[in-house]
Amino acid sequence: MTAVAGSTARTSPRTGDRYRTRVSDTPDLVERIEPTVWGSESSAGMFGAQELAAHARDGFVQVPGLLDPQEVAGYQAELDRLATDAGLRADDRCVVEKSSNEVRSIFEVHRISDAIARIARDERVVGRARQILGSDVYIHQSRINYKPGFGGGGFYWHSDFETWHAEDGMPVPRAVSCSISLTDNHPYNGCLMIMPGSQRTFVSCVGETPEENFRSSLKEQEIGTPDNDSITAMANRHGIAMMTGKAGGATFFDSNCMHGSGDNITPYSRSNIFLVFNSVENACTEPYYAPTRRPEYIGARDVTPVR
Numbered sequence: 001m002t003a004v005a006g007s008t009a010r011t012s013p014r015t016g017d018r019y020r021t022r023v024s025d026t027p028d029l030v031e032r033i034e035p036t037v038w039g040s041e042s043s044a045g046m047f048g049a050q051e052l053a054a055h056a057r058d059g060f061v062q063v064p065g066l067l068d069p070q071e072v073a074g075y076q077a078e079l080d081r082l083a084t085d086a087g088l089r090a091d092d093r094c095v096v097e098k099s100s101n102e103v104r105s106i107f108e109v110h111r112i113s114d115a116i117a118r119i120a121r122d123e124r125v126v127g128r129a130r131q132i133l134g135s136d137v138y139i140h141q142s143r144i145n146y147k148p149g150f151g152g153g154g155f156y157w158h159s160d161f162e163t164w165h166a167e168d169g170m171p172v173p174r175a176v177s178c179s180i181s182l183t184d185n186h187p188y189n190g191c192l193m194i195m196p197g198s199q200r201t202f203v204s205c206v207g208e209t210p211e212e213n214f215r216s217s218l219k220e221q222e223i224g225t226p227d228n229d230s231i232t233a234m235a236n237r238h239g240i241a242m243m244t245g246k247a248g249g250a251t252f253f254d255s256n257c258m259h260g261s262g263d264n265i266t267p268y269s270r271s272n273i274f275l276v277f278n279s280v281e282n283a284c285t286e287p288y289y290a291p292t293r294r295p296e297y298i299g300a301r302d303v304t305p306v307r
Contacts (some may be wrong), residue, residue, distance in 0.1 A: 014288055016121060019165050019172075021204040022223070022289040027230050030202040032170050036254050038134030038279070045131040046124060055132060059199030060243075060253035066124055066180060067248035070194055076182050078115045079144055079271055082106055093297050097153050101302040103146050104153060108297035110142040110275070120275050128252060129277035132176045136305035137277040140164070140175060140284070146271050147190045152264035154190055156225050159198075160276070162205060162256040163224045168203045168299035171197070174282040175255040180273040185244045190264035192251060195238040198258035203230045209290040226258070234258050280305055 018030060019120075037056040047061070055061040067075070082105045088094055091105040106112070110120045119125060120139060129137045146152065160177065164170040185191040205228045210223065226234075238258075243251045253259065255276075264270055278284075283303045287293055296302075 015225075017288060019202050019204070019288070021162055021166050021202075022207060022209055024204065025181060025206055027206055027227050029230065029233070030204065031201055032173065032200050032256065034174065036199055037132055038174060039049050039131045040134070045127055047111055047128055047131050047278045049263040052131065055252065055254070058194075058196040058241075060194050060196070060241075060258040061249055062243065062245060063128070063250045063252070064245055065248055066250040067119075069248065072182055072248045074089050075115060075119070075180075075273065076271070078113055079146070079182060082109070082113060083146060088112070092295070097151070102148055102152075105145050106142045107141070108300075109144050111137060111297075116142065116144070116273060118274065119180070121306055125180075125250070125275065126277065128142060129176050129178065132252065133174055133277065133279040135279045135281050137246075138280055138283075138300065138303045138305055139275065140168075140170070140300050141272045141274075141276040144271065146269070146276055147261075147264045148269045149189070149267040152190060152270065154259050154262045154264075156226050157231050157258060157260040158256055159256050159269045161238065162203065164255065164284075164299065166209060166224065167286045167287050167294050168256075169285040169293070170278065170299075171218065171282055173202075173254065173256040175276060175278040176252055176253050177255065178250055178275045178277070179243075180250045180275075181245065181247055181273045182273065185249075185270060186266075186268065187244055189266045189268045189270050190261050191270070192243040192261050193240050193259060194243065194251075194253055195234055195258040196241050197238045198234055199254035199256045201234065201237075202256060203234065203258065209287075211291055231258070277306070278303075 095105045110117045161173040
């Protein structure tokens with residue numbers, strides 16, 4: 001791949017790739033052929049058949065009370081500790097808000113925090129991911145997200161798989177994210193929003209991937225976000241669901257779900273632990289539509305199964 005003017009690189013579509021993106025001046029909607037639930041609905045695990053069926057239909061399923069109040073308090077204290085760690089703030093894994101300079105996200109947090117490492121290995125979490133993906137899983141990405149009151153920034157509409165495919169080389173949407181809420185999620189404090197059923201359609205994006213796009217996209221994503229007409233078509237087709245609920249609840253959602261969240265202008269902060277599990281049978285290759293790989297702390301290359 002050869003860099004061109006403006007620090008961007010044109011990448012040629014791989015032969016046979018269904019999920020072409022960032023290579024055309026016009027977007028496209030591509031119907032997915034892979035399942036959303038790869039395991040059997042009768043397989044043993046913490047999800048019942050009805051929950052797996054809901055995940056297959058909607059692309060997400062909520063688990064109220066995954067953590068008890070004592071666990072929530074412990075993880076809240078851990079997030080406070082990490083956010084005020086001066087050494088960590090200087091690390092590339094720490095991303096700050098563009099406007100306020102407050103901590104927005106900390107990546108690869110399961111390698112930084114023993115507490116987060118424990119919940120990433122907890123069968124309440126990883127066991128459900130195995131059920132959905134029908135295989136052993138590894139952690140493709142982990143992070144904690146902070147959305148403080150009075151200005152915590154939102155995340156524009158996007159499909160994670162579009163980015164993971166284009167920039168990390170994830171072959172197909174056989175990954176699932178688990179967002180564990182450590183604060184109450186209200187409709188008005190920037191809660192996660194998902195278009196139910198949107199995981200069945202891949203929305204290609206326009207615009208080439210710049211060199212080191214991650215440095216700006218982690219603060220405010222621009223490349224890899226759908227155009228307004230595609231978002232409107234998807235919203236009209238699927239509607240929008242708000243992931244509200246008490247602290248300690250979790251949402252498992254498919255990697256290709258169209259999702260986003262608004263800014264938080266209320267006094268009520270919102271924070272969560274975010275764990276991405278990819279099937280060991282879906283290990284990342286070279287990026288499909290980006291000049292170089294993103295750093296390991298954003299898109300892991302270690303496919304050791306979580307035990």
